[in-house]
Amino acid sequence: MKKTTLLLLLLFSFNLFAQKFDGLAKTPPLGWNSWNTFATNINEQLVKDIADKFVELGLKEAGYEYIVLDDGWMAKERDGNGNLIADPEKFPSGMKALAEYIHSKGLKFGLYNCAGSKTCAGYPGSRGFEYQDALAYASWDVDYLKYDWCNTGKINAESAYITMRDALYNAKRPVVFSICEWGDNEPWKWAKNIGHLWRVTGDIINCWDCEVGHGSWSSSGIWKIINMRKDIRKVAGPGHWNDFDMMEVGNGMTDAEDRSHFAMWSMLASPLIMGNDLRTATKETIKTLTNKEVIAVNQDKLGIQGFRFTNENNIEIWLKPLENDAWAMTFINMTDSPVNINHDWKKHNISDDLNGKYVDMKNTNFKIRDLYNHKNLGDTSKNLQATIGTHDVLMVRLEKI
Numbered sequence: 001m002k003k004t005t006l007l008l009l010l011l012f013s014f015n016l017f018a019q020k021f022d023g024l025a026k027t028p029p030l031g032w033n034s035w036n037t038f039a040t041n042i043n044e045q046l047v048k049d050i051a052d053k054f055v056e057l058g059l060k061e062a063g064y065e066y067i068v069l070d071d072g073w074m075a076k077e078r079d080g081n082g083n084l085i086a087d088p089e090k091f092p093s094g095m096k097a098l099a100e101y102i103h104s105k106g107l108k109f110g111l112y113n114c115a116g117s118k119t120c121a122g123y124p125g126s127r128g129f130e131y132q133d134a135l136a137y138a139s140w141d142v143d144y145l146k147y148d149w150c151n152t153g154k155i156n157a158e159s160a161y162i163t164m165r166d167a168l169y170n171a172k173r174p175v176v177f178s179i180c181e182w183g184d185n186e187p188w189k190w191a192k193n194i195g196h197l198w199r200v201t202g203d204i205i206n207c208w209d210c211e212v213g214h215g216s217w218s219s220s221g222i223w224k225i226i227n228m229r230k231d232i233r234k235v236a237g238p239g240h241w242n243d244f245d246m247m248e249v250g251n252g253m254t255d256a257e258d259r260s261h262f263a264m265w266s267m268l269a270s271p272l273i274m275g276n277d278l279r280t281a282t283k284e285t286i287k288t289l290t291n292k293e294v295i296a297v298n299q300d301k302l303g304i305q306g307f308r309f310t311n312e313n314n315i316e317i318w319l320k321p322l323e324n325d326a327w328a329m330t331f332i333n334m335t336d337s338p339v340n341i342n343h344d345w346k347k348h349n350i351s352d353d354l355n356g357k358y359v360d361m362k363n364t365n366f367k368i369r370d371l372y373n374h375k376n377l378g379d380t381s382k383n384l385q386a387t388i389g390t391h392d393v394l395m396v397r398l399e400k401i
């Protein structure tokens, strides 16, 4: 054997060419995750019902694809050979059968595990079993892995996530790799070639701007999350996203707040992972979640994360550059009463310094499309006048005329 061939063989066998699966999550992933509503109370029937609802409620048609089982799907112990097994009571038919059901609907299947010795809810973690677990996921046809960070002691986050990435690559089934270490080790600085998305904060909770303590950690409402991480936009892009956490749309905020939440996750190019009970969701919730014009902003091919443009009298304006010199612009009423806006386009030149985009609004005319009311609102030659309810949004798309 030639020396070079031998060297290549050695490199392959040590996995030195391992990488994350390319070509996945070129736009932010869309899906559903069990945690926000069900915690560890999950089971086979629930997941099948959710898959059915994806189709029935038009979620699949709107682009949602992944159904991800979070913590609590496993038996409390590995089997005698160290293999992970599905909880036999919650999932009597096993994970392969469940994946088959989900795939039969044209959807994709995701699972959760953790880089530590145990998951956050105390189930077997992947530490020391990464390659074995990755082979199990591949044998069950898993398409997405959320990988958490509890019980990790002093291990280095970057190397732990590289190990799991390499294990997945070694198992040869393309998997979206979702890093979940809550932003503790600033994954936006090192995870671009490791995962397809990474959580940027601790857990979300269903409130506008609150923080709820749980002893050693706390959960944050949507504006706490946004404000914590709005400044790391430059690292997001096709195949590598800042993950602002699973959504709380339909989980108890007002419909207006849900619209703002959904608009903001779209502006931020965050993965849109629903976290509500789709079996009991109201019409209004589904209307928000299936709004294709808003989803199109999230899925824009440029993959640029939006940014806060101005805040005048507690009306925030956010901008997101889109393909073909279009822009998404979102006005959010942060106050506790309805507000009339009268936006003078000529006084607010649009610019995104990071991406070298600048529009002289005195010499440019855009037509304005209202993305929640599905209406054309004229063009930018005249002031934009509208009333925005408490914590509600006016989200528009600007297209050059």
Ligand code: GLA
Pocket: 035, 070, 071, 112, 119, 120, 121, 148, 180, 182, 202, 203
């Ligand atoms: C952590 C994660 C959550 C969820 C739970 C499961 O808190 O951040 O999203 O996965 O663990 O135990």
